Amino acid sequence: MNQTTEPITNRTAEEFLKGLWKENPVFVMVLGMCPVLAVTNTAINSLAMGLATMFVLVFSSLLVSLFRNWIPGPVRITTFIIIIATMVTVIDFLLAAVVPDIHKELGAFIALIVVNCLILGRQEAFASKNNVKLALADAFGMSAGFVFALFCIGAIREILGSGSLFNIPLFGSTFEPWVVMILPPGGFFTLGFLLLFFNWRKERKERAKEVI
Amino acid sequence: MENLLWIFISALLINNFTLAYFLGICPFLGVSGKLETAFRLGLANIFVMLITAFFAWLLNTFVLPYAPYLRLISFIIVIASMVQLVEMAIKKLSPALFKALGIFLPLITTNCAILGLALFSTNKGYGLVEGLVYALGAGGGVTLALVLLAGIREETKLLDIPKVVEGTALTLIIAGILSMAFMGFAGMFSAG
Numbered sequence: 001m002n003q004t005t006e007p008i009t010n011r012t013a014e015e016f017l018k019g020l021w022k023e024n025p026v027f028v029m030v031l032g033m034c035p036v037l038a039v040t041n042t043a044i045n046s047l048a049m050g051l052a053t054m055f056v057l058v059f060s061s062l063l064v065s066l067f068r069n070w071i072p073g074p075v076r077i078t079t080f081i082i083i084i085a086t087m088v089t090v091i092d093f094l095l096a097a098v099v100p101d102i103h104k105e106l107g108a109f110i111a112l113i114v115v116n117c118l119i120l121g122r123q124e125a126f127a128s129k130n131n132v133k134l135a136l137a138d139a140f141g142m143s144a145g146f147v148f149a150l151f152c153i154g155a156i157r158e159i160l161g162s163g164s165l166f167n168i169p170l171f172g173s174t175f176e177p178w179v180v181m182i183l184p185p186g187g188f189f190t191l192g193f194l195l196l197f198f199n200w201r202k203e204r205k206e207r208a209k210e211v212i
Numbered sequence: 213m214e215n216l217l218w219i220f221i222s223a224l225l226i227n228n229f230t231l232a233y234f235l236g237i238c239p240f241l242g243v244s245g246k247l248e249t250a251f252r253l254g255l256a257n258i259f260v261m262l263i264t265a266f267f268a269w270l271l272n273t274f275v276l277p278y279a280p281y282l283r284l285i286s287f288i289i290v291i292a293s294m295v296q297l298v299e300m301a302i303k304k305l306s307p308a309l310f311k312a313l314g315i316f317l318p319l320i321t322t323n324c325a326i327l328g329l330a331l332f333s334t335n336k337g338y339g340l341v342e343g344l345v346y347a348l349g350a351g352g353g354v355t356l357a358l359v360l361l362a363g364i365r366e367e368t369k370l371l372d373i374p375k376v377v378e379g380t381a382l383t384l385i386i387a388g389i390l391s392m393a394f395m396g397f398a399g400m401f402s403a404g
Contacts (some may be wrong), residue, residue, distance in 0.1 A: 033237035188388030195381040
């Protein structure tokens with residue numbers, strides 16, 4: 001008994017960890033770009049968006065995985081979209097009730113979680129083919145990776161663009177905020193340079209391997 | 213009339229869907245390698261946006277006042293099925309147009325720009341004519357951004373670029389510079 005449960009737990013942990021780093025949805029797979037760039041002008045907005053996406057992804061994966069044997073093949077994409085849209089409606093109303101300020105700032109982008117390719121992609125590629133436990137591990141891992149990436153971009157943009165983090169000023173009054181970073185171009189630049197950094201690291205690692 | 217013109221210019225340049233709202237970024241990064249493909253994708257985008265604007269207006273006027281919580285679900289389903297129907301109709305009526313739009317028509321349905329258009333024009337409370345003009349401007353803006361980026365990317369293929377920068381990183385940085393250029397339009401109508 002022990003021997004059969006051991007590998008399964010390992011596999012669950014593996015599915016969780018891969019989303020965090022090795023297959024990070026934003027930095028490696030470049031999925032779900034619209035919210036990544038649009039709402040990451042402050043750290044708090046990025047976190048809220050990330051957590052909302054996490055809610056939708058986890059519950060959609062749970063439902064899809066539970067019903068995977070009953071969903072007919074030809075209409076599966078439509079079914080996934082209806083499940084996702086339902087979850088997004090739930091989180092939309094929830095945020096409007098609990099944190100109306102943030103909901104107002106994120107605006108239509110909460111509703112646009114429906115068409116986030118990351119979520120539909122995970123349903124099609126993973127949740128519809130695996131049991132509930134693995135699907136949940138995958139969903140939590142992927143969305144944790146997503147939250148992490150959003151937070152990185154949001155923090156960088158807020159620090160450079162407003163000189164603060166979570167609305168707490170970090171520098172003295174002599175700091176000249178780099179306003180362009182919180183405007184749309186800053187989103188493109190930040191993600192572009194982050195990807196550049198990851199490419200550079202990967203290449204350096206590969207080169208080090210060749211030398212050895 | 214002036215109001216309609218303002219809606220059009222605003223959606224086309226100042227609040228460009230791709231470069232200011234980041235909607236439809238996935239095809240923007242994926243398909244913008246070739247000028248020809250980019251232009252066709254843009255055309256298909258304008259087309260689907262016009263259909264969307266019309267059905268969003270229908271839903272907003274006749275269905276959603278009774279069931280506001282169905283907004284997202286009904287938008288997605290109605291838009292997706294209508295695009296499918298229209299695709300079949302075009303295939304029968306005008307094979308030339310069908311060939312030009314090709315595979316992009318069904319793909320675009322799940323593009324965030326389309327749902328974004330429906331949501332934004334609902335939030336702004338546009339009527340039928342305003343909604344259609346808004347869709348035309350937004351679609352034109354997406355096409356403009358796609359074509360510009362594809363043109364620049366075609367040029368970069370001839371350049372000697374360091375290997376680290378190649379791919380998505382370079383595209384994003386180019387897009388950032390384009391987006392900065394478009395910010396200049398923000399001052400255009402401030403006087404009026």
